Amino acid sequence: MQDSIKKQANSLITKYNTNNPFELADYLGFITIITPLDNNISGISQNLKKNIVIYVNSELDYYKKLIVAAHGLGHAILHKETDTIFLEYTNICLQNKYEREADSFAIELLLYNKQSYKYKENVINKTSAKERLNLSMLNFKFPHSY
Known part of the structure; x- marks a missing residue:
């Protein structure tokens, strides 16, 4: 499944020449709405009568908004028939298949063309800080790097 998700993310990036989830x-x-949400909700992905709506909590900083939008985009593309709420982006709360797949899509999108062989433990930690992604999310792209 990981290869399929990577192919889908790469295909979108190649087709539209961007890995920015808002642009994609x-x-x-899809409709993206940046709005205040409850404190424990980072984002919501909804399918409303064939219209996909991705809500992103306006209280998040820019980088967290990118992560939440990429995660929501993953749900919109991979799970068209479901509505999902993305709780606490830094702590993958709902460890079900859909959440893992959306996280995997987000990482493939945001870290497009990064090669795992370049990453050692200290570099993974620096990448986590630089890209503002938590280590558990990076594990989707680089499963044996830390």
Whole structure:
């Protein structure tokens, strides 16, 4: 499944020449709304009568908004028939298949073309800090790097 998710992310990036989840959502005709949400909700992905709506909590900083939007985009593409709420982006709360797949999509999108062989433990930690991604999410892309 990981290879399929990577192919889907790479295909979108190649087709639209961007890995920005907000731009991709716009190209795909999805509606992205940045709005205040409850403190423990980072984002919501909804399918409303064939319209995909991705809500992102306006209280998040820019990088967290990117992560939440990428995660929501993953749900919108991989799980078209479901509505999901993304709780606590830094702590993968719902460890079900859909959440793992959306996290995997987000990482593939945000770290497009990064090679795992370049990453050692200290570099993974630096990448986590630089890209503002938590280590458990990085494990989807680089499973044996730390």
